[in-house]
Structures are given as C-alpha cells and as structure tokens.
Amino acid sequence: MTATPSTPATGDPLIRLADVSRVFPARSRQGAAVTALDHVDLDVRAGEVLGVVGYSGAGKSTLLRLVNALDRPTSGTVTVAGREVSGLSERALREVRRDIGMIFQQFNLFASRTVWGNIAYPLTVAGVPKDQHRERISQLLHFVGLADKAHVHVEQLSGGQKQRVGIARALATDPQILLADEPTSALDPQTTAEVLALLRRVNEELGVTIVLITHEMEVVRSLAHRVAVMEGGRIVELGDTYDVFAAPQHPATQRFVSTLVEKGPQPRALDRLRERHAGRMVTLSFRDGDASPADVFAAFIDRGVTFELVHGGVEDVHGRTFGHLTFALTGADAAVADAVSYVATLVEVTTPASAAEIGTEAP
C-alpha cells in the first residue's frame, strides 16, 4: 500500500508506534465501533519535523494523543524516548508529559490567567522553584516575541499572539518533543506564516522534535521534513516532503498535493487551452535529478517540433525544485510522436485529459 518506503531511521527513533490500533467502542447499542487507528507503525526521528496529513476522521488527532498518552491504544505499543508510555500509569505519565509539549488549534489557554500565569503553570506543575520562574518566563516571552504582553489577560490577544503564548507555555519545561494539533488552522494566512516561522525556530534553534498534524499542505511544505499521509486510520504514504510533493503515490496524497500543485491543467482549463492553442498537449514532470528542461527543449528543436508552454510552474520544497509543465506541440505528426517518445525517456510524460474525455464534469 505504501509506495514510498520509509527510509530506515538512523539510531533509535524518539517516538515509535508499533502495530498501534485504537478502536472507540460504539456509542449506542445500534452504533458501530469506530476504528480510528488501524495497525499503524510509525517512527519519528529525533530532531525532525514530521507532518501528519489527513482529512477529518483520518485518525491523526488520535495518533497525536497517543504520544503523550492522553489516549491509550487498544492494541500495540507507543514508545517515547525508550519508555513505553502506553503501559504507564497516569501518575508515572506526569513526568513523561513534562518532556512533551503540546499546542492546540484552539490554543486552550487559561482565560483565568495572564500570559505570565499561563507560562508559569507548567513550571509550577513541574515543581520548578518560584524564584526561577521570572528568568525562564522572560526568556520564553522574548523567544516568542511577546515580552511586552507578560501581564495581559489572554482574551486581549490576537489569534497569532495566543498561539505564541501556547508555544511558550508548551516549551516552558524545555521538552524534547512538541506535539502540534492543527496549530495554524484557526489563523489567517499572514499569522499562519508567522507561527510557522516560530515553529521552525523551535525545531532548528532549540532542537525540538515536532509532530504536526494538519490538513493544510502549505503548512507541511514549509515546515515538515517528512510527511505521513493518513486515510481511514492507516498511514497510506510516508516519505520526505520533497518526494511526497514531487511524486505523490497514493490517491489520497495526490489529492492533498493537488491542493497546492496541479499536475497539468484541470479538464475545463484544458478545454479552454485547446481553443487557444493548436497541437498536441503533453505534461512533462521535471524533478530534481531528472533531465533539465534544456535537454527536453533541445530534443524538440532537433526534430523540428514547435513547443509552447501553456500551463504549469516550478515548485520549490526545501530548496529542491520540481515542476509539471504542459506544452502544446506543433509540427509533423511523426516528428511530434518521435519527440514525445524520446522525451518520455528523460522525464515523466502524461497527456492531460479534458472534461469530455474523462466523462465527468470538473468541480
């Protein structure tokens, strides 16, 4: 099922889910039990940002909550930094949880406390002496850029500021791991970018391993080193972010990637392109390491084929590029056919389908 094999981890993974299932019992007698996680195996490496993508109900929240044992697996084991958390008592877990920060879509700040009070809370819980609070809290407030908001009540903050407080609170006890549950889904695009930049600093400057769940591919692209795609309680694809974006294998992954990157024109757009451009339409997928566009263009020119770029662009993922470029090719039929079959040895070639050809109306 998983087309992209997960690269073997170097050393022990920081978080390991081994054959984990979570079944929620039926709510009523007539209802059916819900399998939120279905025999999931997943390793998270120390220092990485792992993005977990899926639609609502795919099981990503359940997966995240197993890591700090807010929820327990029905079967299988969850190991964090060598300790099997799925078997620990609630009391023993308190200590483990201090090493795992968590941030939330709705921030979940304490409205009854100030910004300062929110960040002090985990310190108090962890038994950090009061005289050390001031230094640590001020350090954290500077890190998240809210030094001037220390004594403000949280309802006076904007969404982005609230999430910054959430991040500061989650980092207070200096955890190794940060669990991020849709951290930007309640934020506007500008604020999302700021929060993502802050999370990147958390990962790069503080070395915190981040497991991030989201349904926004832009968040994954800008932050995650690796991506796990979930559907129906299973991880259907797992790979480096670049590979997942440049060559998504599973249909669910392809749907997610297509929200950001179109592989060729949509059927209706193709129909419009055909009205304006003569010739044969082909989509060429260039990926880092493949032949360069220059090689392809040379092949066209050698065969007397005229080519016109009608659709597509180049994408950048963590400094590596790929692109799906659609060309209208004109020339003698034989020459075009020869050029296309030659180019197909260099890069992936697909023929875009129009609405009439696939027989369905584009959405």
Next chain:
Amino acid sequence: MDRLIELDSLFWEATRETLGIVAATLLIGGVAGLVLGLLLHTTRPGGIAPNRVVHVVLNLLVNFFRPIPFVIFIAAAQPAARLVVGTGIGNPAIIFALSVAAAFGISRIVEQNLVSVDPGVLEASRAMGAGRLRTTLTVLLPEALGPLILGYTFALVAIVDMSAVASVVGGGGLGSFALTYGYRQYEPVVTWAAVLLIVALVQVCQFAGNRLARTAMRR
C-alpha cells in the same frame, strides 16, 4: 407603626438571626455543594475522572433530595438533625436542614457552570503533567469562577427565601418574626417591615455577587 417601634430590638435580633442562619448555610451547604458538584462533573463520562458508579449514585441522590419541598424536608430531616446537631428544633436544626437542601441545590448549579469550561483547557493541563486534583483546583475552578459566583449568588437568594420557614421547627429570623408578630397579631406594618428588609438584603447580595462576578470575568 407604633408596634414596630416597640418591637425594635426583636426586629434587629431577628435580622441578626437570619444573617447568621444564611451565612452558616452558605458556608456549610456551599462547601458541600461545591464538593458534590465537582464530583458530579469530574465523574461524568468524558470528565477528568470518569466513574460511572459514583456518577450514577450521586445523580440519584441529588435528584432524590432536590424536588422535596423545603417545608416538608425540615420535618423529614428532623431525626437526622437530632443525630447530627443534637436537636431537632431551633436554629441549629434549621441550619442543618438548610445546609443539606442547599448542598444538593448548589451541586447542580456548580455542575452546570463547570460544563461551560472548555474541555480542551483541561486537556492542556493534563498534557502538561498536572494531576486530576491539581487540574480541578487550579484550572477547572478558576476557569469557571465568574459563572460560579453568579450561581452562588442565586443560591444565596434561595437560602434567604428558604430560611423564612424556620419557624416550623422553632427557628428564628425575619420569617419567624413576620409570622409571629406581624401576621398572627394582625400587624401588616410589622409583616411588611420584615418583607422590605428581606428584599433589601437580597438586593445587596445580588449587587455584591454581580460585582464580584464581573471582577472575576474582567468584563
């Protein structure tokens, strides 16, 4: 009016008694109601410490006692009052009956106000490694403080109301005063003096409660 002036010292004595009964009830019944309400909320399915048996038993208990009209409850609770406070009559007995009735009433008010606390906030506390007791006392209660104060103000007014029937077991206070010296002696001025003072007391309580709640909610 002359009669009221004659009764002046008794009137203020009755006022002091009402205040004493209400204060004692609010303290004892309030604390017991808080504990009961917290238990009802935390043991509910999906609560901080889900426990079906405790939850069902407490629910039954509260539902059993709450609908009993207070004037009947005083009589029914008399044997229990003798056992606990040593007497079935007078102010100690009325404080006992009021506290028990108030505890059950307040427990529901507490439970309802705690429901308004976002479960996500409690989960955040748990994710930070806080235990159940700590989460309950340092997150759940503070987060619901404003509505809780309003709920207790409501309960306080109800206690003032209930305390007026103290005379059925020989208790004192403004209710007894109004019945004994006003109603039974055909002195409407005396009755109304007690009524107006009770209304004034309730107004003061409500005003103070609203102020406190607003401070707690910072609105």
